[in-house]
Amino acid sequence: MGSSRPGGAGLDSAGLGVRRAIGFVAPALLLIAVFLVFPALWTLYIGITNYQLTGPAAANPRVVGLDNVVEAVRDPLFTNSVWLTALFVLGSAVIGQNALGFGLAWLLRTVRPGLRRTIEGLVLLSWILPGTVVAYLWFAVLSRDTGTLGLLLGSPQTAWLVQYPMTSLIIFNVWRGTAFSMLLYSSALAAVPPSQLETARLAGASGRQTVRDVVFPHIRGHVLTNTLLISLWTANDFTPFLLTAGGPNHRSEVLPVLIYRQALESGQLGYASAMSLLLLVGNLAIALVYLRLLRRRA
Structure with missing residues (x-):
């Protein structure tokens, strides 16, 4: 039978519970999101714009699709x-x-x-x-x-x-x-x-x-x-x-x-x-x- 302790402890083999397990992996997920996921999504976004390093398009890029x-x-x-x-x-x-x-x-x-x-x-x-x-x-x-x-x-x-x-x-x-x-x-x-x-x-x-x-x-x-x-x-x-x-x-x-x-x-x-x-x-x-x-x- 599963444990009735708060946080769902006993629902996994380590006995951590869902909330504690998420707490352990959250820092790694945050780093992945900041340094991998966000740059990838940002690259995809500016790839469909006329974004430039300088000039008017740097301040107000326009979506140009494909x-x-x-x-x-x-x-x-x-x-x-x-x-x-x-x-x-x-x-x-x-x-x-x-x-x-x-x-x-x-x-x-x-x-x-x-x-x-x-x-x-x-x-x-x-x-x-x-x-x-x-x-x-x-x-x-x-x-x-x-x-x-x-x-x-x-x-x-x-x-x-x-x-x-x-x-x-x-x-x-x-x-x-x-x-x-x-x-x-x-x-x-x-x-x-x-x-x-x-x-x-x-x-x-x-x-x-x-x-x-x-x-x-x-x-x-x-x-x-x-x-x-x-x-x-x-x-x-x-x-x-x-x-x-x-x-x-x-x-x-x-x-x-x-x-x-x-x-x-x-x-x-x-x-x-x-x-x-x-x-x-x-x-x-x-x-x-x-x-x-x-x-x-x-």
């Missing part, structure tokens, strides 16, 4: 940014970080513990350093006049960030973000039964065949989860602005950079918010595809 969305879809700069963002995610996250992260995790399985921890620490260092510090280091490597890469290759006059902006950003993001994939795959590989690996070795299977037929069926869910997370992180990454600022001539202007420039450089806050909404829809679409794949696997 005009901002239609204008963004027709804007060559937006379609260019969508293409560059897709290229950035595919090259640096789906292929680059996945492949390098798994490769490192696979190779480090048989390495001595001391050496393995050293390598893992070096890889983690690139991930935990602030983005501004990492961007500065890579700018020093790729700069035209005194860049380390140009000096090593004997071509000090090569402006890597100007001549190959997207390639430079993809390599930079692979180097910076591989640590997460490596850690996740290291944990996943530890769950693969050693007996199955030994059986594959005794059967004469190559490393590629072992990964395909023995390892991958066990870690398929981890692959999907990792790909989802790094894809979303990369699609919303603003660090490319620190290296190229979207240039030259919009050749590296991924969506977060374009949204920033439209909002704070051009002052078109409503238009930029509409672009943010489209980016959010794209993120949700990607997440739904991966979640569907995960459910199908289950």
Whole structure:
């Protein structure tokens, strides 16, 4: 029988009661509402207005409905940014970080513990350093006049960030973000039964065949989860602005950079918010595809 104490105590396993339970979670819900829900709703609102950073529209914005969305879809700069963002995610996250992260995790399985921890620490260092510090280091490597890469290759006059902006950003993001994939795959590989690996070795299977037929069926869910997370992180990454600022001539202007420039450089806050909404829809679409794949696997 339920307790008759005030507040409904005894109606839950902890015996707190509804009012006390709400009191415990209220601070967290308040923080979520203030820092997540309200900014999201505010962005949705100004995305349907002509709100600007300065001028008459800043004081008295006018509701324009979906005009901002239609204008963004027709804007060559937006379609260019969508293409560059897709290229950035595919090259640096789906292929680059996945492949390098798994490769490192696979190779480090048989390495001595001391050496393995050293390598893992070096890889983690690139991930935990602030983005501004990492961007500065890579700018020093790729700069035209005194860049380390140009000096090593004997071509000090090569402006890597100007001549190959997207390639430079993809390599930079692979180097910076591989640590997460490596850690996740290291944990996943530890769950693969050693007996199955030994059986594959005794059967004469190559490393590629072992990964395909023995390892991958066990870690398929981890692959999907990792790909989802790094894809979303990369699609919303603003660090490319620190290296190229979207240039030259919009050749590296991924969506977060374009949204920033439209909002704070051009002052078109409503238009930029509409672009943010489209980016959010794209993120949700990607997440739904991966979640569907995960459910199908289950």
